Amino acid sequence: GLRKKEVNVLCLGLDNSGKTTIINQLKPANTQTQEIVPTIGFNIEKFKNSSLSFTVFDMSGQSRYRNLWEHYYKASHAIIFVIDSGDKLRMVVAKEELEILLNHEDIRCKRVPVLFFANKMDLDSAMSSVKVSQMLSLENIKDKPWHICASNAIKGEGLQEGLEWLQGNLS
Ligand code: GTP
Numbered sequence: 001g002l003r004k005k006e007v008n009v010l011c012l013g014l015d016n017s018g019k020t021t022i023i024n025q026l027k028p029a030n031t032q033t034q035e036i037v038p039t040i041g042f043n044i045e046k047f048k049n050s051s052l053s054f055t056v057f058d059m060s061g062q063s064r065y066r067n068l069w070e071h072y073y074k075a076s077h078a079i080i081f082v083i084d085s086g087d088k089l090r091m092v093v094a095k096e097e098l099e100i101l102l103n104h105e106d107i108r109c110k111r112v113p114v115l116f117f118a119n120k121m122d123l124d125s126a127m128s129s130v131k132v133s134q135m136l137s138l139e140n141i142k143d144k145p146w147h148i149c150a151s152n153a154i155k156g157e158g159l160q161e162g163l164e165w166l167q168g169n170l171s
């Protein structure tokens, strides 16, 4: 039969932003885990949908592991960058890490779609996706398709919309 197109997705963002929770929600129900713990290093998750076969690199966001991210830039076809919308204090850190990513030689010249999740929209302290977008200066990204979705990874809200955008922007 026809083989599904293989897509490598790199999931990045600061620790505690909700990356593993998001990826867990995107997996088929029977393979989801109940307990999510801070990621050590990274985990690889594979799942399929109607037309694509995804390999997701769920990276740890802890500062001591962020140097691992760049090793996966070359192989990635898409990036999911997760932000904790309630974490105002570390928004500048998220912005710095995003800038380092976008300026990296393996990403700079590549037209990879970047999907942002302004996660934890359920928190009272959460900033809107528009505000998050402004704080990260996303309007400056001119050479890659990008999109931002507000999400609640615990309930799974906003995730499907994001994934559909990503699929439509894979070359
Ligand atoms: P690292 O693996 O350390 O980089 O963290 P991570 O980005 O994978 O975060 P993780 O998925 O482990 O989630 C961190 C915490 O945030 C957990 O306690 C989650 O339950 C919680 N969390 C994730 N998404 C949401 C959300 O949308 N809303 C709320 N309120 N909490 C969330």
Ligand code: MG
Binding pocket: 019, 020, 021, 037, 038, 039, 058, 059, 060, 061
């Ligand atoms: Mg994690």
